Amino acid sequence: MKSFETNLAYSAGAHNAKPYLQIVDVVKKFGDHTAVDHLNLSITKNEIFALLGSSGCGKSTLLRMLAGMETPTSGKIILDGEDITHLAPYERPINMMFQSYALFPHMSVAKNIAFGLKQDGLPRGEIDERVEGMLELVQMKKYAHRKPFQLSGGQQQRVALARSLAKRPKLLLLDEPLGALDKKLRQQTQLELVNLIEQVGVTCIMVTHDQEEAMTMAGRIGIMSEGQLLQVATPGEIYEHPNCRFTAEFIGETNLFGGHVIEDEPDFVRVQSTELPRPVRIGHGITGTLGMPVWLSLRPERVGVTRRQPVSHGNWAAGTVSDIAYLGGFSIFHVRLDTGKVVKASVPATRWREEAAPIWDEPVFVSWADNDAVVLTQ
Amino acid sequence: MMNRLLSLRDSREAAARGARRSLRWQRALPRGRSLVTAVPYGWLLLFFLLPFLFVLQISFSEVEIASPPYRALVTRAEDALHIALNLGNFTYIFGDPLYFDAYLGSLRMAAVTTLICLLIGYPVAYTIARAPEAKRNTLLMLVMLPFWTSFLVRVYAWMGILDNEGLLNHLLLSLKLIDAPLALMHTQLSVQVVMVYAYLPFMILPLFSNLVKLDGRLLEAAADLGCKPWKSFLTVTLPLSKNGVIAGSMLVFIPAVGEFVIPELVGTPESLMIGKVLWMEFFDNNNWPMAAAVTIVMVALLLVPIVYLHKREEKSLARAAKH
Ligand SMILES: Nc1ncnc2c1ncn2[C@@H]1O[C@H](COP(=O)(O)OP(=O)(O)OP(=O)(O)O)[C@@H](O)[C@H]1O
Ligand SMILES: [Mg+2]
Numbered sequence: 001m002k003s004f005e006t007n008l009a010y011s012a013g014a015h016n017a018k019p020y021l022q023i024v025d026v027v028k029k030f031g032d033h034t035a036v037d038h039l040n041l042s043i044t045k046n047e048i049f050a051l052l053g054s055s056g057c058g059k060s061t062l063l064r065m066l067a068g069m070e071t072p073t074s075g076k077i078i079l080d081g082e083d084i085t086h087l088a089p090y091e092r093p094i095n096m097m098f099q100s101y102a103l104f105p106h107m108s109v110a111k112n113i114a115f116g117l118k119q120d121g122l123p124r125g126e127i128d129e130r131v132e133g134m135l136e137l138v139q140m141k142k143y144a145h146r147k148p149f150q151l152s153g154g155q156q157q158r159v160a161l162a163r164s165l166a167k168r169p170k171l172l173l174l175d176e177p178l179g180a181l182d183k184k185l186r187q188q189t190q191l192e193l194v195n196l197i198e199q200v201g202v203t204c205i206m207v208t209h210d211q212e213e214a215m216t217m218a219g220r221i222g223i224m225s226e227g228q229l230l231q232v233a234t235p236g237e238i239y240e241h242p243n244c245r246f247t248a249e250f251i252g253e254t255n256l257f258g259g260h261v262i263e264d265e266p267d268f269v270r271v272q273s274t275e276l277p278r279p280v281r282i283g284h285g286i287t288g289t290l291g292m293p294v295w296l297s298l299r300p301e302r303v304g305v306t307r308r309q310p311v312s313h314g315n316w317a318a319g320t321v322s323d324i325a326y327l328g329g330f331s332i333f334h335v336r337l338d339t340g341k342v343v344k345a346s347v348p349a350t351r352w353r354e355e356a357a358p359i360w361d362e363p364v365f366v367s368w369a370d371n372d373a374v375v376l377t378q
Numbered sequence: 379m380m381n382r383l384l385s386l387r388d389s390r391e392a393a394a395r396g397a398r399r400s401l402r403w404q405r406a407l408p409r410g411r412s413l414v415t416a417v418p419y420g421w422l423l424l425f426f427l428l429p430f431l432f433v434l435q436i437s438f439s440e441v442e443i444a445s446p447p448y449r450a451l452v453t454r455a456e457d458a459l460h461i462a463l464n465l466g467n468f469t470y471i472f473g474d475p476l477y478f479d480a481y482l483g484s485l486r487m488a489a490v491t492t493l494i495c496l497l498i499g500y501p502v503a504y505t506i507a508r509a510p511e512a513k514r515n516t517l518l519m520l521v522m523l524p525f526w527t528s529f530l531v532r533v534y535a536w537m538g539i540l541d542n543e544g545l546l547n548h549l550l551l552s553l554k555l556i557d558a559p560l561a562l563m564h565t566q567l568s569v570q571v572v573m574v575y576a577y578l579p580f581m582i583l584p585l586f587s588n589l590v591k592l593d594g595r596l597l598e599a600a601a602d603l604g605c606k607p608w609k610s611f612l613t614v615t616l617p618l619s620k621n622g623v624i625a626g627s628m629l630v631f632i633p634a635v636g637e638f639v640i641p642e643l644v645g646t647p648e649s650l651m652i653g654k655v656l657w658m659e660f661f662d663n664n665n666w667p668m669a670a671a672v673t674i675v676m677v678a679l680l681l682v683p684i685v686y687l688h689k690r691e692e693k694s695l696a697r698a699a700k701h
Contacts, residue, residue: 069598089601102599106617115613116603147695167603 020045020203021066021171026075028061028227035061037227039075048197048204050214053224054250059207060099062224063173066205067096080170090119095169099176101160103148109159110135110144116167134162137196154185161193165200172197174206178213190216211251215239223247244378248297255303255343257296257373264290270314271296271375275341278314283370288377295376302372303345305333305358306365316367319343321358333358335366430677437670440464448666467671477655477672481679484652487566487641488634491573492581495630496623498574499581503622504615506582507589514590521582529576533643536572537563540644569645577634581626588622589615632680652676 019042028036035058043049051059064070066077068089077085084092095116103112113134117127135141138158148156157178164172177193178186194217197204208214214221215235222232223246231238231247242248245256257280259273269286270279271294280296288294310316322342323334333345343366347357358364439448439462453460471477506517524532539545540562547559562568592615600610638653645651652672659669 067598067602069601089598090604090606094602096599096602098595098599100593100595102593102595104596104599104614104618106620115600115605119604119609145697163603 018045019043020047020080021205022076022078023062023066024076024078026062026065026077027073028058028065028070029073034227036065036072039227039229041222041229041232043203043205045203046198046201047220048194048206048218050218050221051205051207051224052211052214052221052250053209055209057224058227059209059224060175063096063175063205063207066171067094067173068092093167093170094173095164095167095171096173096175097160097164097177099179101148101156103156103160103163105148108145108147109140109151112148112159113163113166116163120167130166134166137165137199138162153181154189157181157189161196165196165202168200169202172202172204174204176208177206178210179208186210186213187216193217215251223250225250241374242297242376245295245297245376248295248374248376253300253344253346255298255300257298257341258293259296260291260293261286261288262290264288268370269375271373275337275339277317277338280315280373281313281370282373282375286375286377292377296373297376298343298368298373300332300344300346301330302368303343304367305335305345305347305351306367307355307358307362309365310367313370315370315372316365317343318363318365321360321362321364324357324360331357333364335364337366433670433673436666437467437674438463438465439667440466441665441667446666447664464667467667468675470668471671471675476650477652477675480650480652480655481676483649484635484637485679487569487573487651488631488637490570491577491634492627492631494570494574495578495581496627499578499585499626500623503582503585503589506586507592518583518586521579521586524579530639532576533572533640536568536575537644540568540571563644564646566646566649569641569649572640572644573634573637576640577630580629580633584625584629585619585622588619588625592618628684635680636676 021041021043023039023041026036026039027034037058039062051062053059061070065072068084068087068091072085075085076083079092079094084094104115107115110131113131114127117130122130131144132141135144138161140155140158140162143151143155143159148159151159161177164174178189181189190213206214206217219234220232221235221238223230223238225246231243233241238247238251242251248254249256257271257273257275259271259276259280261269262272262279263270264285266285268284269282269288271282272279273296282296286294304310309318317337317339319335319337321333322336323332325332325334328349330346330348333347335343335345337343345366351357435451436448439451441447442449449462451461451463453462502521506514506521509517537544541547542559542561542563544563546562547556550556551559596614596618597610600614601607605613636653636656637651638657641649641651641654656669656672659665659672
């Protein structure tokens, strides 16, 4: 059970660093609907953490509880050693960048940024100085006197960020920070945003349902489903070693095979799946028992496509090409096995230098290495 | 008599509505919406601009015992056109303190009415806008319910309430709060009360439709940035409802300036208001030019500040865009 071990090592690592924000057993109910369900999470200082999950899984609700706009039904939120569970939003050293930006339409860009500073009763000179600094940071100096409706979407987003950073909050919350931008601008902005956040040196939790965005921007990702955190780890860890079917399917594409353990040795296991012609060999042991039901997750880029039958071990299957999605740099081959299961294989274009790529209905073989399939027990 | 009285009131309101429309007209003009705007433009031209020009023309003529009772501005004699502009009506208005007092009295009454309507109407509109959606329509219905009965009937009802022998005095007497009936009827106070009553819905409705649009996330953002609720009301809700306040205030103020029926029915004979002056010039003195001049001065009094404020706002926006 290699994946579990690495996960444990990871969370142990996170606990060694002093937690800056602690979410302890937090529950939020709306009537009899549980939006957030006994959730625990620790965030270290200066970390960028992304909450990722499908629509309605409770991401925004969790963020709103951190900001103080919702009160947890039970549980505690501790920031920098202080219990903030029941503080009003305006008493928290936390600022949020809203999904819709929520810029004040009647105030200029500069006034929007100054708004939070004014609430703190800072002297005018200092407010002006800080606003100036923020405008420079987000490169909006030229637009200081414009009203929000006179700005483009990307400019509004930068103002919203500047406004939420101006108070130098202990915690910055971003709810779908780039949700309102089109895809192209979004990709440009992602790294820019990370740079800005790191430049200011602020701890940050962001919500997104775009996995690419989460993987690009965050140091750690939490996968949320039905109000619970299923896995918390680095992007690479989550992708390579998902700990459950939901995560495996949610992050990237994968082929899932249901089956059970038929051979359990210290250094390898064999899994028999009704969807595959022969038992799959996994090159490491797992903690489990013989006969226990498991799932195999096999990433498309791990699957090779050949015309010749692969030699040796059992990690291959025969089938015919049922669909090809040409994506330029690589193609996704949908191979229908004799068992009826369709396996997706992502093959780089460079693979077809010596021979022509297979065509529709051509018989082919799919194969993978011993350690390519990840065993999932839940 | 009653019919004429009503039609006078109606034309007043139409003029006021026209004034408000012309404001919108100016706003839309530079953006040039072609066909759709043609209808309101046509409407304005036909029912505001043309009548206004008629009145303007009459205001520059002289009284004559004829039908209609004024001398034509342009006459034709010996193959030449003679234009006789008579500024006498206007110099007379500005020279006689009676008119000045009447204008001032009307403006003051309208201003106080607007202010009180705003103070009562804002919290009402705010509460309705914040009420759960299911309740909102019922509450709005309650605001509009009075419109289901005739305006005059409602004013008569107030006369029944405020009269010496009226409901209110009866109530206070029977509660032994007073020994003798209060003289409420035919005072400035009674006019004020009925004016506020009559115009309040015109304040509440535009305020409501503005406040209901207020994005709740803006208030959350304000709180998030450290702003206490009462302060976010002052810095976010109130400024953002500015247009609602302006619309409501204009809907109350403009017709209130020319209000004739309420002071006539529940007011004092001494305190002359401009609506009454107009009536007297027109019907008692049969002096159409004078009545027209009184009207022109009133429209100018209302229109000039409105246009000025509007222009100023436009300029400040344009300046921000240039930066
Ligand atoms: N004020 C509320 N009253 C009742 N139910 C609510 C309320 N706010 C959220 N919910 C419910 O709680 C659940 C979680 O909502 P939440 O907004 O946190 O989802 P989300 O993960 O942010 O989804 P999305 O990605 O679509 O924004 C949803 O089922 C939603 O219907
Ligand atoms: Mg959400």
